[in-house]
Amino acid sequence: MASWPESTRLIGKSIPRLDGLAKASGRAKYPSDIRPEGMLFGVLLTSPHANAKVKALDLEPARAMPGVKGVIALATAGETNVIYQGQEIAAVAAETEEKARDAARAIKVEYEVLPHVVTERQSTAEGAPKAFAAGNSRPGRAQTAGKPDEAMKGADATIEATYELPVITHVCLEPHGLTAEWKGPDSITVYASTQSVMGVANDMVETFGVDASKVKVLTEVMGGGFGSKFNADVWGIAAAKLAKEAGRPVRMFLDRAQEHLIGGNRPSAKATIQLGATKDGKLVAMTAETSGTGGRGGSNFPLPYVYHVPDRTRSHTEVFVNCGGSRAMRAPGHPQGCAVMEAAMDDLAHKLGINPLEFRLKNLAETDMVAGGINRTEIYHEQVRRGAELIGWGRWKPRGQGGDGPVKRGLGMALHQWGGGGAQDKQVACIVNPDGSVELRSATQDIGTGARTILAIIAAEVFGLEVGRIRSNIGDSTFPPGQSSGGSTTSPSMAPPCFDAAVKARDELFRRIAPGLEAAVEDLALKDGQVLVKGEARLTWEQACRKLGMMPINVVGVFAQGLSSTGVGGCQFAEVTVDVETGVVRLKKIVAVQDTGLILDMLTWRSQVYGGVIGGLNYGLFEERIMDEPTGVMLNPDMEMYKLAGATDIPEIVVEAHDTPEMRARGVIGVGEPPTISTAAAIGNAVANAIGVRVPKWPMSPMNVLDALAAAEGKA
Amino acid sequence: MAESLEASPAIPAPPCRRLRFKGMYVYTDGFHPEAHDDYDNTIFWCQKTLKDIGPDQGFVGREDCREGSRPCYEAD
Numbered sequence: 001m002a003s004w005p006e007s008t009r010l011i012g013k014s015i016p017r018l019d020g021l022a023k024a025s026g027r028a029k030y031p032s033d034i035r036p037e038g039m040l041f042g043v044l045l046t047s048p049h050a051n052a053k054v055k056a057l058d059l060e061p062a063r064a065m066p067g068v069k070g071v072i073a074l075a076t077a078g079e080t081n082v083i084y085q086g087q088e089i090a091a092v093a094a095e096t097e098e099k100a101r102d103a104a105r106a107i108k109v110e111y112e113v114l115p116h117v118v119t120e121r122q123s124t125a126e127g128a129p130k131a132f133a134a135g136n137s138r139p140g141r142a143q144t145a146g147k148p149d150e151a152m153k154g155a156d157a158t159i160e161a162t163y164e165l166p167v168i169t170h171v172c173l174e175p176h177g178l179t180a181e182w183k184g185p186d187s188i189t190v191y192a193s194t195q196s197v198m199g200v201a202n203d204m205v206e207t208f209g210v211d212a213s214k215v216k217v218l219t220e221v222m223g224g225g226f227g228s229k230f231n232a233d234v235w236g237i238a239a240a241k242l243a244k245e246a247g248r249p250v251r252m253f254l255d256r257a258q259e260h261l262i263g264g265n266r267p268s269a270k271a272t273i274q275l276g277a278t279k280d281g282k283l284v285a286m287t288a289e290t291s292g293t294g295g296r297g298g299s300n301f302p303l304p305y306v307y308h309v310p311d312r313t314r315s316h317t318e319v320f321v322n323c324g325g326s327r328a329m330r331a332p333g334h335p336q337g338c339a340v341m342e343a344a345m346d347d348l349a350h351k352l353g354i355n356p357l358e359f360r361l362k363n364l365a366e367t368d369m370v371a372g373g374i375n376r377t378e379i380y381h382e383q384v385r386r387g388a389e390l391i392g393w394g395r396w397k398p399r400g401q402g403g404d405g406p407v408k409r410g411l412g413m414a415l416h417q418w419g420g421g422g423a424q425d426k427q428v429a430c431i432v433n434p435d436g437s438v439e440l441r442s443a444t445q446d447i448g449t450g451a452r453t454i455l456a457i458i459a460a461e462v463f464g465l466e467v468g469r470i471r472s473n474i475g476d477s478t479f480p481p482g483q484s485s486g487g488s489t490t491s492p493s494m495a496p497p498c499f500d501a502a503v504k505a506r507d508e509l510f511r512r513i514a515p516g517l518e519a520a521v522e523d524l525a526l527k528d529g530q531v532l533v534k535g536e537a538r539l540t541w542e543q544a545c546r547k548l549g550m551m552p553i554n555v556v557g558v559f560a561q562g563l564s565s566t567g568v569g570g571c572q573f574a575e576v577t578v579d580v581e582t583g584v585v586r587l588k589k590i591v592a593v594q595d596t597g598l599i600l601d602m603l604t605w606r607s608q609v610y611g612g613v614i615g616g617l618n619y620g621l622f623e624e625r626i627m628d629e630p631t632g633v634m635l636n637p638d639m640e641m642y643k644l645a646g647a648t649d650i651p652e653i654v655v656e657a658h659d660t661p662e663m664r665a666r667g668v669i670g671v672g673e674p675p676t677i678s679t680a681a682a683i684g685n686a687v688a689n690a691i692g693v694r695v696p697k698w699p700m701s702p703m704n705v706l707d708a709l710a711a712a713e714g715k716a
Numbered sequence: 717m718a719e720s721l722e723a724s725p726a727i728p729a730p731p732c733r734r735l736r737f738k739g740m741y742v743y744t745d746g747f748h749p750e751a752h753d754d755y756d757n758t759i760f761w762c763q764k765t766l767k768d769i770g771p772d773q774g775f776v777g778r779e780d781c782r783e784g785s786r787p788c789y790e791a792d
Binding site for chain 2: 080081083132133134140141143196198199203206227230231232233234237267294295296297298299300301302303316325326327328332333337423424425426483484486487489
């Protein structure tokens with residue numbers, strides 16, 4: 001079983017990301033910034049209708065436009081049924097973006113518009129048009145344990161409530177897309193904004209039948225994916241086809257409206273939950289009817305989430321709508337499951353007259369074992385205790401005691417969990433050159449998490465060098481197989497082979513220089529840019545590397561057990577004020593406590609948690625896709641009416657690493673997803689605590705808050 | 717949450733070679749710590765169309781894209 005060094009110089013410290021200055025200064029070239037010589041601009045023509053047949057499609061007017069170099073159909077007249085607004089109809093490549101847009105507008109499409117369903121309500125309404133051959137809904141996976149009906153009868157207190165979260169979109173700052181450049185009839189280079197350079201390469205191989213050895217996908221840096229950028233997408237393949245047709249590179253990125261419509265979304269969730277407990281606060285039963293829509297994909301989510309309910313039943317219905325398809329979004333399913341369960345827990349604690357913090361701890365499973373022999377329940381207890389200190393939970397008061405004036409103050413909390421882990425089949429190459437330069441290579445990518453930096457930290461730790469001396473060369477599909485970035489798996493998948501590669505390279509260096517130093521290999525060590533023999537500095541790093549002569553060291557590291565793990569927990573607390581006259585919620589403070597095993601770079605780790613919390617407060621307070629039922633179109637496909645937090649909406653965020661020797665011994669676990677899960681749940685509970693009324697619908701927007709207050713007064 | 721739960725039985729027929737989901741990209745070694753035994757919310761797409769509908773415009777999914785289920789099915 002491998003292990004990380006017990007004493008570290010760099011690992012676990014706060015180290016700025018290697019590409020931070022380039023990103024902050026604008027020097028970093030994102031895929032959408034790449035402009036190969038002779039590049040054409042691609043534009044996608046999409047359907048304005050949510051449900052329609054394409055009766056006729058005439059591309060000739062576009063082909064006749066000045067500056068147009070290629071036009072392809074992405075739908076077939078007489079065959080294609082458009083099933084959502086934004087579905088791809090045709091693509092154009094032209095000398096300028098404006099000419100491409102003009103040409104796309106010139107394409108003539110004749111539709112037979114059909115009845116649509118664009119909301120859950122519309123899709124499930126009695127007499128709703130059957131929008132899909134398979135029907136408008138489908139039962140999801142059901143679960144039953146024990147005898148919930150019988151157990152519920154024995155409960156001393158029960159609540160029954162319906163909680164809802166809307167569809168939200170990914171809103172990647174860099175839109176989906178790529179630039180395709182053919183290097184000959186059967187060789188292509190692609191600059192893609194992707195979470196998987198290997199995945200995009202695979203799509204090029206599968207679509208064009210070219211040899212994998214002649215496909216190169218490059219992602220030096222990229223502007224966010226959150227689970228929505230794993231393949232080449234229709235428009236990426238269209239760019240490659242147009243590039244082939246025109247004999248010139250083609251850039252094809254979605255515009256902001258298309259990004260909202262077809263760049264992915266997180267499914268909605270609706271849960272009608274009955275939850276019962278004994279008078280001393282022990283959960284006994286749960287029944288839940290849930291539903292959600294992800295366009296046509298899965299919308300299920302975990303229940304009863306982190307809590308132990310011995311007798312329970314749950315049924316789920318997948319609802320289908322004429323909207324763009326959902327894609328994985330940061331911790332798929334967990335934010336929804338967390339929000340509805342934590343709301344139900346808070347509501348039941350209120351009914352029982354029990355402090356919701358104590359109620360939560362009382363209802364965790366006695367043992368919740370995760371990898372490494374860790375009982376997550378014990379970790380939760382420590383995390384909740386620490387989080388309560390940091391938020392000042394001693395100030396907590398029961399609902400309805402948030403203050404005398406119109407602005408009420410409240411506290412809320414929520415727990416979350418995540419699996420994470422990683423794949424055990426990835427590789428990292430480590431090259432030590434005679435000039436002393438060190439390069440790491442792998443076909444993974446840095447999606448903004450700091451993956452490039454943590455690989456360099458590991459190698460620098462092993463070589464006794466500064467982090468900036470290591471060239472962490474990733475984002476190239478032709479390098480040794482690397483991890484696709486999803487599921488919080490990049491670091492736990494890539495750190496072990498990186499460590500192995502660096503150790504192998506160091507050992508090979510020692511083997512080759514030891515004879516010249518008249519020393520035994522086991523007497524050599526690296527520290528502060530020096531080669532030590534029995535603790536005495538004998539050569540600089542550069543002098544040692546020069547002894548490699550004309551032959552660099554080039555080794556490949558592989559996974560080793562013991563260096564990474566899986567299964568984490570965390571909790572978050574929120575303090576809010578709510579103006580009951582306007583419904584405006586203001587965040588005052590959020591505390592995020594998180595464990596993720598061995599932290600490789602405390603700075604990028606904290607950055608991940610901050611980002612997760614900010615993502616969570618966005619869907620806690622602002623985000624909502626609004627569909628217009630009569631017309632079937634999205635009403636807010638922009639960044640003005642699709643609300644997101646501005647700088648003044650971000651409160652004090654206290655990030656607390658549950659960083660203990662026990663956690664470090666577990667090895668590396670990813671932190672991309674866990675810290676975004678419970679933020680919205682904690683905010684929802686803080687709002688209920690402040691105003692004394694449950695707001696059952698996220699986001700905690702003024703309208704939803706005022707609706708809840710009105711309903712409580714019988715005015716809804 | 718280690719108790720056994722009643723869940724839909726798996727359909728054994730092999731999936732279409734064009735069926736894609738995120739786990740295929742991430743858990744390439746076959747070990748999936750988040751197997752979603754009790755709440756499958758996997759989002760699928762077709763590699764041929766790169767959409768959640770297949771070449772025949774039917775839904776794409778674990779059960780939808782099994783051998784013998786539709787004319788666009790492709791074996792490995």
